[in-house]
Amino acid sequence: MLKRLAYVPEGQTREQVQATVDSLIEKSTESSTAGAMFKSLFRFKAGAERIYGDRAYVYLYAGSVVTACRPYAVLALAKQDGMWKIRGERRECETPEFWRRILQTSPEDTDALYYLGLRYSSEERVMFNSTQKWPDGDKVGNTFVVVPHDTVKATQYFDEYLRKAPNGFWAPVIQDGSGAPIRKDGLRKAQEALRTNPDDLEALGVLACNYENLGFYRKSKLAAQRFVALAPDDNKFRRGEAMRDRIRTSDFNLAVQKEYFDKNPEKLKEVEAELGFKLFDGEVTLP
Incomplete structure (x- = not known):
């Protein structure tokens, strides 16, 4: 053993x-x-x-x-x-609050930086028994709901780890991406590109896909709608068709996600505090 x-x-x-x-x-x-x-x-x-x-x-x-x-x-x-x-x-086993307390008392504790980065580096999926119905009328039942996290924070924590401990225990897996599989450099670059050019088609495609995977369905839908408006006949890798499918499914995914958070209001409060915006209310903006 x-x-x-x-x-x-x-x-x-x-x-x-x-x-x-x-x-x-x-x-x-x-x-x-x-x-x-x-x-x-x-x-x-x-x-x-x-x-x-x-x-x-x-x-x-x-x-x-x-x-x-x-x-x-x-x-x-x-x-x-x-x-x-x-x-x-x-x-x-540990909450982000636990690691943040460690950083407050021990700012040089690079373990805390790594685990905060890991915590925010990907979406969280939880099993939930939904009463929503599929388009064919069948009840959804048990399904996975995506609980989104702030991937920008993840990158910041990982970068801070590498700055403080370039030869640390977790440095190799952060540097080669294996221990931090969703550093989302592609997402970050697309966000920066869209700030420069709001009509950047490639950036909109990346954002629509990534936001859907991360559980930001309203943002994903907005990016997909803007993509289709700019290039309704785009056939590169069938992206136009994929964007229209994304628009059709986003409301359904959002309804299942909202049902989960309606039954778990404390979780919603925690997530929205982390993200700094409302998941279901208010104006949706890009990037």
């Missing part, structure tokens, strides 16, 4: 921690980080651990067997009743 343990929390023996981690791996599904790793290559990275009060973290490395975009993982441990217990993977 594990080749060696880099860190054994106070109060437990190496054997106890080994048994806990082995149990975690055995119970993991193929969709989880641990389950996706070949057990023979699953090991702690020596000398890479952090302790924050009642929380401790150990770093894992599995070469290329995790997937191209997740070569590293970190297990989170929490002290409970005087004993350290594994909570799961770190990126799934």
Whole structure:
């Protein structure tokens, strides 16, 4: 199983921690980080651990067997009743508020920068039982809803990490894009291009596609509408047809997303505070 343990929390023996981690791996599904790793290559990275009060973290490395975009993982441990217990993977255990508090007290903690960047670098997908109906009249039922995040913030956090720790633990996966698969440089460039030229067809196409994937359906629809208005007969890679399809489906996607947030108002408040604008109300603007 594990080749060696880099860190054994106070109060437990190496054997106890080994048994806990082995149990975690055995119970993991193929969709989880641990389950996706070949057990023979699953090991702690020596000398890479952090302790924050009642929380401790150990770093894992599995070469290329995790997937191209997740070569590293970190297990989170929490002290409970005087004993350290594994909570799961770190990126799934802590809120952005936790990392921001760490940065306030320890501005040079580059781990916090990486995890904030990771948190904002992609859309969040949650399972939701929707009462909306498909165009054919069937009820949607269980489906994934996209919870959007601010990808511009992600890039800023990653850039700050590389500035402070160009040879840091996470630097290689940020630099080659594998540990930060959605840095959205393409999105950022398209936004800059549209600020210079509001009729930039290529930029509008990039924005329409990216905004849809990220859950910004009103922005995606606006970009697609402007694209079609400027180039109604565009056949490059069938983009015109794709844009018209995007316009038709955006209202449906938005309705499902709004239904989810109507039932989770605190989540909506958190997301809108992060984004700095209303998802469903007010004027829609580009970029």
